[in-house]
Amino acid sequence: MKTKLIVMLTNNDKTVPDAIEVFDGCKNLPVQFWGFKNVGLPVAQMKVLVDDIRAAGKTACLEVVTYTEQECMDAARLAVECRFDYLMGTLFYPAVFEFLKDKPIRYSPFCGKVSGHPSILEGSIGEIVAEGHQLKALGVDAIDLLAYRHVADPEGLADAFIKAVELPVIIAGSVDTFDRIDRVEQMGAWGFTIGSAFFNKKFVQEGSFNQQIEAVIAYLQN
Numbered sequence: 001m002k003t004k005l006i007v008m009l010t011n012n013d014k015t016v017p018d019a020i021e022v023f024d025g026c027k028n029l030p031v032q033f034w035g036f037k038n039v040g041l042p043v044a045q046m047k048v049l050v051d052d053i054r055a056a057g058k059t060a061c062l063e064v065v066t067y068t069e070q071e072c073m074d075a076a077r078l079a080v081e082c083r084f085d086y087l088m089g090t091l092f093y094p095a096v097f098e099f100l101k102d103k104p105i106r107y108s109p110f111c112g113k114v115s116g117h118p119s120i121l122e123g124s125i126g127e128i129v130a131e132g133h134q135l136k137a138l139g140v141d142a143i144d145l146l147a148y149r150h151v152a153d154p155e156g157l158a159d160a161f162i163k164a165v166e167l168p169v170i171i172a173g174s175v176d177t178f179d180r181i182d183r184v185e186q187m188g189a190w191g192f193t194i195g196s197a198f199f200n201k202k203f204v205q206e207g208s209f210n211q212q213i214e215a216v217i218a219y220l221q222n
Contacts, residue, residue, distance in 0.1 A: 003185045005220060006033040006061055006170065007213060008195030009049075013065050013118045015040030016199065020049050026210045027056040030217060035061030035088065035193065038075045043082075050082045063144065063172065063193070064089040065119055072096050079105055088144040088170060088193075092135060101139075108142035108170055111135065111161070112150075119173060121146040125157050132165035142190065143167050148174035159187050176202045178219055185220075 007026075009019040015036040016022060023034065034053050041049070053060040062084040064075040072090040079087040080103050090096055092109040100107045112121045112128040121128075132143055143165065147158035162169050168190035175184060176197035184192045197203065198212040207215070 003189055003220070004033055004191035005031055005213075005216060006035050006191050006193045007031050007198070008063065008193045009034065009036040010040070010063075010195035011199040012196055013037060013039070015046075017041070020045060020052065022209060023049060023052055026213060027052070027058070029210065029213055031058070031213065033059045033061055033086075033191065035063055035086070035195075038062060038064045038066065038078060043078065046078070047082050050084055054083065054085075059085045061086040061088055065117065067091050067115065069093045069095065073099065076100055088172065092131075092140075097138065097140070106141040108144045108168075109135065109140055111143050111145055114146060114149075119146055119149050121150045121157075125153065125160050128157060129161055129164045132161055132167070136165055136167050140167070142170060144170050144172050146173050147171050148180065155183055155187075158184070158189070162187050162189060176200075178203070181216065181219060 009016055009022055019036055019041060050060045062079045066075060072093055073096050075090060076087060076096045076099055084105060086106045088108045090109050091114060111132050112123040114121055145161060148154045150157045158171060171184050171189045171192040175192045175194055198209055201207060203215045204211045
């Protein structure tokens, strides 16, 4: 399995204000999955960006970093209205899951106790794995795991979770070095997100946004 890169048009857990222009400048790069958050852009601009992503033949992902049941339900409705292909994040609520069941969208909720902005993940490895088993039994499509935001043992959690829970796992947040990309691949994650690290030039010193993405693409192809 080739681990998939999801480029997030986000910085510090918010969609960048010029995300439409940023995507237009890099839409021809060989990356299939593109995402952004439910905060930072007006809804009208979100719809334009999703349309642009889909028109380019790419897959559109919404990652939600709000936590109450009402906020998560609002985000799920927004994801459907805007025609996203994936809804990533939200704390799991049965009402949100039921709403999405018959919709043409894949749902990948968070696992564990997630809070704050930027997000942190709390809970023991055993507790988070147990929740993963519960979500799999219910029928979610995948899990959005904030492994590198875990307060105790990021890689221990990710390794144990991916081995134990037979679902696609997206490692979201703070994958900001080539060493971490190596670990994510070695652990067998389905995919991983990078947003802030591209905007903050973590992969190519003083390189452009496109050059950051190109460096990671080249690294994944080696």
